[in-house]
Amino acid sequence: MTTYLEAEANPTRNTGAIRLYDAAAFAGMRRACQLTARCLDELAAIVEPGLPTEAIDRFVYDFAVANDAVPATLNYRGYTKSVCTSINHVVCHGIPNDKPLKEGDIVNIDVTFIVDGWHGDSSRMYPVGRLKRAAERLCDVTYRSLLLGIEQVRPGGHIGDIGEAIQTFAEAERCSVVRDFCGHGVGRLFHDAPNVLHYGRRGEGAEMRPGMIFTIEPMINIGRAHVKILNDGWTAVTRDRSLSAQYEHTVGVTETGCEVFTLSPGGLDTPGIALGEPAGAAD
Secondary structure, X not given: OOOEEEHHHOOOOOOOXXXXXXXXXXXXXXXXXXXXXXXXHHHOOOOOOOOEHHHHHHHHHHHHHHOOOEXXXXXXXXXXXXXXXXXXXXXXXXXXXOOEOOOOOEEEEEEEEEEOOEEEEEEEEEEOOOOOHHHHHHHHHHHHHHHHHHOOOOOOOEHHHHHHHXXXXXHHOOOEEOOOOOEEEOOOOOOEEXXXXXXXXXXXXXXXXXXXXXXXXXXXXXXXXXXXXOOOOOOEEEOOOOOEEEOEEEEEEOOOOEEEOOOOOOOOOOOXXXXXXXXXXXX
């Protein structure tokens, strides 16, 4: 049975109950999420062939410090970087290093800033130079999957509605949905209830109620869905080494529908690619 509680009247730890936030909390989340979105916008100008992902980490850290924010991943459960950078077949939690990006790479940059105690969590895919058609298409399918999931967010709906919309679309495009990772509640805590699966059945899972805040962050593979964790304990990769992509927004359930907190101020959070060929049509 799902338990709901008023967020501000309860301790800041994950109890498994779903928090319902008030208008002041929504305002706090807007500030944190928009700072994250601004950082992701500015990263678009520096991602290019030859850039080491360590430079992305430094940029994110410096941006946080300059804006009185804290990178939520830094020292989180032993993670030592301010951002996750996941390249090509890396599904998520890629660790920045001194290896340069190459022409044709796709990289997911996942940023979470803490502003006045609120967590703004979002990620986007960035092309590195000119992409092959398969990579372009995967990014587009993944982004469209995210939008279809967001369309399901409304009072009275269920978390399973989000998963079904994403799974139905992605699999129709001959891609697979990663099942090992999911979206999550977010607010005063980095990771909270509910878990937001990116696959499932309509009408199943927790009922969505006004005041809920969570991420939707589908990870879509061009090959099979299976992943493995590398020896560093963080980096998740596709077992078949096929390309993987991810887009993430933080959303809130309102009285009438949904608010997307992490929209790009500059309109830079879309891949801008039209679907016109079957998925997997590579050069």
